[in-house]
Amino acid sequence: MxxxxxxxxxxxxxxxxxxxxxxxxxxxxxxxxxxxxxxxxxxxxxxxxxxxxxxxxxxxxxxxxxxxxxxxxxxxxxxRFEQSWSQIQGYLLSVLDAVGVDPIAAEELTVIxxxxxxxxxxxxxxxxxxxxxxxxxxxxxxxxxxxxxxxxxxxxxxxxQRVLPMERRLVRALKPVLTRAAGVPMPTDSVFDAVLGLHQELTxxxxxxxxxxxxxxxxxxxxxxxxxxxxxxxxxxxxxxxxxxxxxxxxxxxxxxxxxxxxxxxxxxxxxxxxxxxxxxxxxxxxxxxxxxxxxxxxxxxxxxxxxxGDLDPLAPPSSTSPFSLTRRDRAALLRLALPGVERWFAKDEVALARHGDDVVITAGSYRRLLTLPEGLSRWQVSGARVEAGELQVRFTAPESSAGGGEDR
The missing domain is CATH 3.40.50.300 (P-loop containing nucleotide triphosphate hydrolases)
Known part of the structure; x- marks a missing residue:
């Protein structure tokens, strides 16, 4: 399709x-x-x-x-709101009610x-x-x-992946104390499950x-x-x-x-x-x-x-490949991401690359993408990066203690 x-x-x-x-x-x-x-x-x-x-x-x-x-x-x-958001909204409404927010205003505040x-x-x-x-x-x-x-x-x-599991564990451990101390209801598992369900659909x-x-x-x-x-x-x-x-x-x-x-x-x-x-x-x-x-x-x-x-099929399958690819061979890996025109249409200070733990953070103008590295690359080091002909290339090298690997498929 x-x-x-x-x-x-x-x-x-x-x-x-x-x-x-x-x-x-x-x-x-x-x-x-x-x-x-x-x-x-x-x-x-x-x-x-x-x-x-x-x-x-x-x-x-x-x-x-x-x-x-x-x-x-x-x-x-x-x-669609009732199917995907009502459980989450119900919890948010209970919190706003506990702190005295007007019900009509609360209804507006809990709409995405x-x-x-x-x-x-x-x-x-x-x-x-x-x-x-x-x-x-x-x-x-x-x-x-x-x-x-x-x-x-x-x-x-x-x-x-990073924040919700920690919050869920924290709420379970501190729920009785926080509820009594703050007078604000804590989210139940059904609320977390609704958030996870929405995330799965969007994925x-x-x-x-x-x-x-x-x-x-x-x-x-x-x-x-x-x-x-x-x-x-x-x-x-x-x-x-x-x-x-x-x-x-x-x-x-x-x-x-x-x-x-x-x-x-x-x-x-x-x-x-x-x-x-x-x-x-x-x-x-x-x-x-x-x-x-x-x-x-x-x-x-x-x-x-x-x-x-004209004579062309307007819905012919796209001939271009995916803008993103990651290949690995032995102790080296190369991440490639097409960024057409980035050298011409963005100022140098608008384009940035950073590494934070398991994530590679790529910024172009006011937009930022966090790429979570596969588990096999999470301990590898960035050995070089460049933008060439509208493509970002990031090279990774395995740490000395890692065993050699084969080529990704």
Whole structure:
């Protein structure tokens, strides 16, 4: 099953491109689901099926068919919240009640910021596991929110592995004393189990989205500020181990006529499109021509996508390999992580590498990834690191007391 995520700076038309790609996929005979993780759901409007909006609301998150082979799903955040967060929220409400917080304010304080996007990812996992689809197209939130969302499973995993077991043991040992002394209820095993369950679901989402059949496609408009954000997004998505398989340049003006104002815009766009091709090489860059009317409706969006991709299959499996690899041979190991454009688009002080115990901490701009080393490498020493041709390479050497090993498989 193919999974394709679309993201880009707000307002560049990513929902239109995602909806068109899904329509083209369905027209080719694939059972296609288009799912939005953007809190501002607009797919029903894009497809011109406004009456489906009410049906989506009543479907409790189940897909609604809008055309042959094409279905839309709108996440029922309340339902997913009750399934994945209610146990944790119940405990938090009891704590806030014990310290005198107003019940209405407590209800607001115990809702996860960005909960709807998180639960949309959990819904993606459920739909992928159903076996009902050949392709799932995801209309993601704007870039910043998407990057934070895709970083969440791994960040939560670090907490689950390192902090939660210690907290659980501590609570068990001190629960009677703390409850009497502070008057605040301590979390039960069911609360910890709920957190672990949520983490397991998010881990499965990460495995799904970083797998060989999933990729991210960036949508941009030919503007300098938008291009700058898209460049850094490619680097950051690679930092977290997600494949980027191409770029769609949207709202490109057709060749200019005698109008000088329009000719100026066309010339400016062409200059930036040249930078786009150079910046994202070797990724394909598709162009979507600015039409004389807004594309609304399944057929109009399918036609737009057909013009964008031409004879190419828009959902062909990604040809790029995983951005992350770790190989080991004898007493040396090499960690490789693709960071395209990191030398050009990030200042030197924005990129850092550190070792903390079993973790390698990689920073690019405001984003940071903690890579927990396999147990076999946890005592190995970092013997060198460099960034070369858009790739971070970290070399490890076995300590003198370690026995030699074979090659990792």
């Amino acid at each position: 193919r999974i394709l995520l679309f993201t880009g700076k707000g307002g560049v038309g990513k929902s239109t491109v995602a909806a068109g790609t899904a329509a083209l996929s369905a027209a080719s005979g694939r059972r296609t689901l288009v799912l939005s993780t953007d809190a501002a759901h607009s797919l029903a409007d894009a497809y011109g099926v406004g009456e489906v909006g009410g049906e989506l609301d009543r479907s409790h998150g189940e897909p609604v068919r809008i055309a042959p082979g094409l279905s839309v799903a709108q996440v029922d955040a309340q339902r 910021p960005g909960a709807e996007e998180v639960f949309a990812l959990l819904e993606l996992r459920r739909q992928a596991a159903s076996g009902a689809w050949d392709a799932i197209v995801v209309d993601c939130a704007p870039t910043g929110e998407t990057l934070r969302l895709l970083a969440l499973p791994e960040a939560l995993g670090w907490y689950m 499965e989402v990460r495995d799904l989205l970083s797998g060989p059949d999933a990729s991210v496609r960036l949508v941009l408009t030919p503007e300098q500020v938008v291009l700058a954000e898209a460049r850094r997004s490619w680097t950051t998505l690679s930092l977290y181990g997600y494949r980027v398989d191409g770029v769609v340049a949207n709202r490109v003006f057709p060749e200019a006529g005698p109008d000088a104002w329009r000719a100026g815009w066309v010339a400016a766009q062409q200059r930036i499109l040249g930078e786009v091709a150079e910046s994202f090489d070797p990724l394909p860059v598709w162009r979507s021509i600015y039409r004389d009317a807004e594309p609304v409706g399944v057929e109009s969006l399918r036609s737009l996508a057909a013009q964008v991709y």
